[in-house]
Amino acid sequence: MRGSHVIAEAATRAGCRFYAGYPITPQNELTEYMAGAMSRLEDGTFIQAESELAAINMVIGASMAGARAMTSSSSPGISLKQEGISYLAAQELPAVIVNTMRGGPGLGNIAPSQGDYFQATRGGGHGDYRTIVLAPASGQELADLTRKAFEYADDYRTPVIILGDGMMGQMMEPVEMEEPIDLRKLPPKPWILDGAAKRPSRLIRSLLLDTSVEEEHNWKLFRKYESITREISRAETYQTADAHLVVVAYGTASRIAKGAIKKVREMGLKVGLFRPITLWPFPKGALLEWSRRVRDFLVFEMSTGQMVEDVKLALEGRSNVHFYGRPGGIVSTPDEIAKEINSLYHRQHLEED
Amino acid sequence: MAKKTRQGKITIDRDLCKACYLCISVCPNQLISISKKLNQKGYYPAEFHKGTHGGENRRCTGCATCATVCPDIAIEVYRE
Numbered sequence: 001m002r003g004s005h006v007i008a009e010a011a012t013r014a015g016c017r018f019y020a021g022y023p024i025t026p027q028n029e030l031t032e033y034m035a036g037a038m039s040r041l042e043d044g045t046f047i048q049a050e051s052e053l054a055a056i057n058m059v060i061g062a063s064m065a066g067a068r069a070m071t072s073s074s075s076p077g078i079s080l081k082q083e084g085i086s087y088l089a090a091q092e093l094p095a096v097i098v099n100t101m102r103g104g105p106g107l108g109n110i111a112p113s114q115g116d117y118f119q120a121t122r123g124g125g126h127g128d129y130r131t132i133v134l135a136p137a138s139g140q141e142l143a144d145l146t147r148k149a150f151e152y153a154d155d156y157r158t159p160v161i162i163l164g165d166g167m168m169g170q171m172m173e174p175v176e177m178e179e180p181i182d183l184r185k186l187p188p189k190p191w192i193l194d195g196a197a198k199r200p201s202r203l204i205r206s207l208l209l210d211t212s213v214e215e216e217h218n219w220k221l222f223r224k225y226e227s228i229t230r231e232i233s234r235a236e237t238y239q240t241a242d243a244h245l246v247v248v249a250y251g252t253a254s255r256i257a258k259g260a261i262k263k264v265r266e267m268g269l270k271v272g273l274f275r276p277i278t279l280w281p282f283p284k285g286a287l288l289e290w291s292r293r294v295r296d297f298l299v300f301e302m303s304t305g306q307m308v309e310d311v312k313l314a315l316e317g318r319s320n321v322h323f324y325g326r327p328g329g330i331v332s333t334p335d336e337i338a339k340e341i342n343s344l345y346h347r348q349h350l351e352e353d
Numbered sequence: 354m355a356k357k358t359r360q361g362k363i364t365i366d367r368d369l370c371k372a373c374y375l376c377i378s379v380c381p382n383q384l385i386s387i388s389k390k391l392n393q394k395g396y397y398p399a400e401f402h403k404g405t406h407g408g409e410n411r412r413c414t415g416c417a418t419c420a421t422v423c424p425d426i427a428i429e430v431y432r433e
Contacts, residue, residue: 171424
């Protein structure tokens with residue numbers, strides 16, 4: 001299946017019953033698929049909104065009313081949705097937002113890029129909040145993480161971002177889908193606005209003019225983010241047991257890196273891969289653990305260097321962090337990365353370790 | 354007597370193409386290149402050069418490798 005279709009189908013099976021979106025390449029196939037999927041369901045709603053702002057605000061409304069809701073866009077469209085994402089976070093509303101990153105800044109181009117890492121992991125919108133960010137790297141993972149995204153969103157009552165890119169959205173891979181969930185078996189949401197007949201009325205708002213109330217709300221969100229950090233950090237490792245050099249990459253870049261590592265392993269270079277699956281919370285613990293025996297890390301991104309900051313923070317200055325990246329929608333080849341690994345390996349005299 | 358080589362041609366559906374260029378990488382005679390015009394989706398699609406290309410006498414043999422690798426089934430192959 002095509003990556004965009006995988007997310008849409010997995011979302012439908014995960015109980016998504018509300019989708020609002022506005023077209024933008026390279027994720028139009030997702031919106032298109034959702035139009036079909038939602039219309040085939042008795043209780044599904046699909047809206048092609050008049051703008052990205054409208055779409056995210058419709059998602060806020062649907063989430064308040066208790067639906068599993070999703071919207072998707074690509075970089076420029078996600079920028080427009082940031083205000084809504086901040087409101088979702090403030091009002092503790094679950095929602096899934098898919099960002100199929102493309103070249104930027106500005107309108108950029110429609111080629112795969114990873115330039116929205118900061119926007120996704122640092123919050124993007126205003127205020128003291130975080131969003132869970134998941135970075136799939138294969139068709140199967142698109143399906144699995146989409147389901148997880150809906151679960152995390154409901155469990156923690158927070159917006160979750162699925163951070164793919166043009167490559168993830170367009171590539172075709174075989175996928176095994178999980179069975180659709182039974183919506184009636186989901187735990188009830190005692191906070192939703194579904195009509196106050198026969199119960200006291202509820203209020204969901206983000207305007208907290210009383211500073212002490214706002215402070216308490218901020219600390220409450222902070223405690224939630226702390227427990228998320230403890231509970232859901234995930235990463236994949238590949239050939240790291242004997243590695244002298246560890247490449248850190250996520251999403252599409254990690255697949256290119258894996259190809260490159262296979263090549264340099266044939267030449268006898270001891271190189272491994274660390275692939276964060278959750279970008280926020282960033283899997284710091286594992287990296288810090290390795291800093292005891294791995295002297296050099298190479299961060300590879302399809303940007304001018306964003307995740308490299310998180311890697312440096314995680315390593316607390318204990319190891320050398322190198323960077324290689326190509327922005328603007330350029331997709332490096334495994335050969336190119338293999339060459340870079342090779343020259344770094346010998347420059348740092350890692351063969352002598 | 355010259356040995357008769359198999360001849361063929363391909364057509365590429367411009368609007369199905371998503372510009373992954375796998376076909377370009379596998380064509381044994383380098384008869385496919387990148388179009389200078391955008392397609393409906395906004396990509397520069399792959400384009401087939403009929404007959405000879407690049408000044409050499411390279412022709413499509415109808416080997417269908419391009420059609421086999423195309424993930425979007427945008428290529429049709431015709432053999433004479």
